[in-house]
Amino acid sequence: MVKAHRVTIQDVAVLSGLSICTVSRALRNLPNVSEKAQVKVSDAAAKLGYKASSAAARLAGGSTGSIAIIAPTATAWFFAQAVEAAEEVFGDSGFDTVLISLRGKSSVKRKIFGDLLGLSQRVDGVLLLNVDLSESEVALLAASGLAVASVGMTSVPWDNVGIDDELAAWQATSHLLGLGHWDLAVLSGRETRENSVLTASDRLKGFGRALKDHHLTVHPDLVINSDSTIDGGRKAMNELIAHRSLPTAVFADCDEAAFGALMAMREHGLSAPKNVSVIGIDDHPMSWFLGLSTVAQPVADQGAFAANLLVERLQNADAPNEPSNHFLDTKLIERKTTRRQR
Amino acid sequence: MVKAHRVTIQDVAVLSGLSICTVSRALRNLPNVSEKAQVKVSDAAAKLGYKASSAAARLAGGSTGSIAIIAPTATAWFFAQAVEAAEEVFGDSGFDTVLISLRGKSSVKRKIFGDLLGLSQRVDGVLLLNVDLSESEVALLAASGLAVASVGMTSVPWDNVGIDDELAAWQATSHLLGLGHWDLAVLSGRETRENSVLTASDRLKGFGRALKDHHLTVHPDLVINSDSTIDGGRKAMNELIAHRSLPTAVFADCDEAAFGALMAMREHGLSAPKNVSVIGIDDHPMSWFLGLSTVAQPVADQGAFAANLLVERLQNADAPNEPSNHFLDTKLIERKTTRRQR
DNA sequence: GCCAAAATTGTAAGCGCTTACACTCTTCTT
DNA sequence: AAGAAGAGTGTAAGCGCTTACAATTTTGGC
Numbered sequence: 001m002v003k004a005h006r007v008t009i010q011d012v013a014v015l016s017g018l019s020i021c022t023v024s025r026a027l028r029n030l031p032n033v034s035e036k037a038q039v040k041v042s043d044a045a046a047k048l049g050y051k052a053s054s055a056a057a058r059l060a061g062g063s064t065g066s067i068a069i070i071a072p073t074a075t076a077w078f079f080a081q082a083v084e085a086a087e088e089v090f091g092d093s094g095f096d097t098v099l100i101s102l103r104g105k106s107s108v109k110r111k112i113f114g115d116l117l118g119l120s121q122r123v124d125g126v127l128l129l130n131v132d133l134s135e136s137e138v139a140l141l142a143a144s145g146l147a148v149a150s151v152g153m154t155s156v157p158w159d160n161v162g163i164d165d166e167l168a169a170w171q172a173t174s175h176l177l178g179l180g181h182w183d184l185a186v187l188s189g190r191e192t193r194e195n196s197v198l199t200a201s202d203r204l205k206g207f208g209r210a211l212k213d214h215h216l217t218v219h220p221d222l223v224i225n226s227d228s229t230i231d232g233g234r235k236a237m238n239e240l241i242a243h244r245s246l247p248t249a250v251f252a253d254c255d256e257a258a259f260g261a262l263m264a265m266r267e268h269g270l271s272a273p274k275n276v277s278v279i280g281i282d283d284h285p286m287s288w289f290l291g292l293s294t295v296a297q298p299v300a301d302q303g304a305f306a307a308n309l310l311v312e313r314l315q316n317a318d319a320p321n322e323p324s325n326h327f328l329d330t331k332l333i334e335r336k337t338t339r340r341q342r
Numbered sequence: 343m344v345k346a347h348r349v350t351i352q353d354v355a356v357l358s359g360l361s362i363c364t365v366s367r368a369l370r371n372l373p374n375v376s377e378k379a380q381v382k383v384s385d386a387a388a389k390l391g392y393k394a395s396s397a398a399a400r401l402a403g404g405s406t407g408s409i410a411i412i413a414p415t416a417t418a419w420f421f422a423q424a425v426e427a428a429e430e431v432f433g434d435s436g437f438d439t440v441l442i443s444l445r446g447k448s449s450v451k452r453k454i455f456g457d458l459l460g461l462s463q464r465v466d467g468v469l470l471l472n473v474d475l476s477e478s479e480v481a482l483l484a485a486s487g488l489a490v491a492s493v494g495m496t497s498v499p500w501d502n503v504g505i506d507d508e509l510a511a512w513q514a515t516s517h518l519l520g521l522g523h524w525d526l527a528v529l530s531g532r533e534t535r536e537n538s539v540l541t542a543s544d545r546l547k548g549f550g551r552a553l554k555d556h557h558l559t560v561h562p563d564l565v566i567n568s569d570s571t572i573d574g575g576r577k578a579m580n581e582l583i584a585h586r587s588l589p590t591a592v593f594a595d596c597d598e599a600a601f602g603a604l605m606a607m608r609e610h611g612l613s614a615p616k617n618v619s620v621i622g623i624d625d626h627p628m629s630w631f632l633g634l635s636t637v638a639q640p641v642a643d644q645g646a647f648a649a650n651l652l653v654e655r656l657q658n659a660d661a662p663n664e665p666s667n668h669f670l671d672t673k674l675i676e677r678k679t680t681r682r683q684r
Numbered sequence: 685g686c687c688a689a690a691a692t693t694g695t696a697a698g699c700g701c702t703t704a705c706a707c708t709c710t711t712c713t714t
Numbered sequence: 715a716a717g718a719a720g721a722g723t724g725t726a727a728g729c730g731c732t733t734a735c736a737a738t739t740t741t742g743g744c
Contacts (some may be wrong), residue, residue: 006729006730008729008730008731009730009731010730020730020731020732021732021733024732024733025732025733052730053729053730053731055729055730055731056729056731056732057730057731057733058731058734059729059730059731060730060731060732060733061731061732061733062731062732062733117717129739259721271719
């Protein structure tokens with residue numbers, strides 16, 4: 001048996017009786033290739049099971065065949081869902097997915113932006129999931145030559161998919177207000193300059209707008225910073241219970257934080273909706289079980305949608321249409337952790 | 343301003359006054375480089391901010407600087423945790439992480455193994471998370487030239503980290519038995535030939551062994567196949583409730599399935615431990631909240647540990663010590679979903 | 685039918701790195 | 715002190731692909 005030799009473009013060229021150059025063009029569907037040649041090449045490539053070496057392609061100035069997903073974390077429910085959905089789209093389109101989790105470390109983000117050239121050497125595009133970027137970082141990325149798309153980011157010069165975070169928060173808060181609550185606290189995702197969940201500020205805005213609609217104002221003491229995790233929600237709620245006056249209702253800006261809040265309440269012998277009404281955003285699979293009222297959002301859809309936009313950009317780099325911004329619908333789901341305030 | 347030109351090894355060579363070749367060797371810490379040269383090169387590289395092009399390196403026969411993580415899914419709690427922990431280790435060691443989620447699709451696995459050569463062209467190593475491999479696939483991988491490590495896989499010719507799944511299941515089951523239950527059902531992760539959670543069969547074994555220790559036998563009707571997800575557990579439990587006689591206790595082989603089981607019970611007006619005692623494995627963050635008895639396992643630790651082993655192999659390819667197999671400890675956590683059977 | 689323009693195909697020069705091999709100095713031997 | 719062995723360094727040939735640009739063939743107009 002002959003030594004396993006990688007099938008190269010050369011082999012395809014020989015088998016199809018054409019030059020390497022023509023093969024290269026045919027394989028990439030470039031113009032100026034006759035149909036005959038096109039067919040011959042695809043046949044030969046198929047017969048040989050040829051797959052271009054992404055390393056060689058990249059080195060010569062072509063594409064790498066991989067896309068990076070950058071997310072604040074890969075463990076939170078939202079991100080795990082979105083990452084997997086996007087990975088599926090990328091995989092089906094023949095791209096490798098490079099996962100980069102910021103893990104709350106500004107150092108990771110700094111490393112990436114400090115070596116954007118390096119990144120662009122290794123991937124063709126970047127999918128950002130709720131990454132809090134400074135203006136200069138946005139500019140850098142936009143100028144990097146990388147294709148970019150994002151989930152949950154607004155006013156950004158590339159395709160974006162998300163929900164209307166302000167509206168979602170407004171829906172949740174209005175639900176509480178409609179139930180007669182007027183003493184509300186909010187567990188709001190941390191918004192550090194460094195890296196955080198961008199949606200948090202919009203959600204806080206929505207909370208504020210709902211209050212305003214009811215001629216109420218936001219009391220700073222009742223805006224609690226909270227990591228968007230179960231533990232974060234728990235700590236935030238504990239703080240609220242321990243150090244501040246207990247409101248009659250709490251809006252957590254994601255379900256996991258709401259879970260944590262419920263936990264904290266339980267630890268203090270409190271429960272929802274008896275002592276405090278609680279509502280979240282997400283419709284996490286556990287929410288139904290816990291009876292958590294929430295505002296549902298399609299998560300996997302967002303990831304897949306954005307991934308598709310990115311792939312399309314990559315595949316027809318020639319059609320430079322405007323960056324688009326898509327909003328997916330959210331829906332209030334009333335369950336058992338919220339009830340009318342007497 | 344001069345056009346941004348990638349800093350190449352050539353630049354480093356010129357600045358350090360040495361040949362490209364020496365620079366290349368120095369940068370990779372190969373032998374036969376004088377200390378003087380070593381210093382000059384690192385200085386020059388640092389000053390220039392030089393980073394080798396992984397594409398060029400790979401093409402020339404060097405390493406790619408990336409590692410693939412292959413997991414049955416990226417959304418399940420266990421995998422999300424392990425993936426992130428491993429990604430952190432890889433990132434800190436300068437490797438890119440390529441995420442490949444099988445998503446229960448045998449086609450994905452087939453694609454990978456059908457083009458292992460292609461994979462080995464794109465990554466230096468592979469971290470397998472509970473991937474159910476056939477013997478031939480194991481052989482292929484082992485022969486692929488890729489460095490391999492895994493989590494939760496046994497009798498495999500590469501480094502592995504896991505828990506003693508059989509023991510964990512035994513602990514959970516024994517707890518139930520010790521409480522006086524003898525009519526037990528098990529929600530067991532699906533073990534299709536294609537791709538599934540490998541640990542499932544070991545956990546089933548542990549369940550069986552515990553029964554045997556108590557001179558009981560496993561009743562096939564009470565072994566329910568279940569996806570290792572909330573929804574899977576829910577369906578499995580629904581099936582159990584609807585079509586089979588209700589046991590006094592249920593062992594779910596992961597916490598998420600246990601959550602689903604609890605949900606199903608709730609839907610039928612049942613609750614744990616009143617009607618049925620329920621125990622899982624994992625110690626998911628929600629388990630405490632739900633009072634779920636379980637067997638805790640360190641998840642991020644497993645991912646990080648295995649990732650470190652892999653990185654070490656990659657970094658000293660010269661020291662070919664035996665593949666090692668590490669077991670991390672598990673611990674029974676008794677909470678409120680299990681109680682003594684009267 | 686003849687010639688310019690357009691369409692197609694081929695040639696060859698890299699992309700930035702690794703590595704076999706040749707070469708130049710140092711060290712030890714004896 | 716001459717020669718062998720070894721350490722350190724350089725030369726040059728690729729790795730498999732893309733892409734100017736040159737060469738060739740086809741097309742179309744008159």
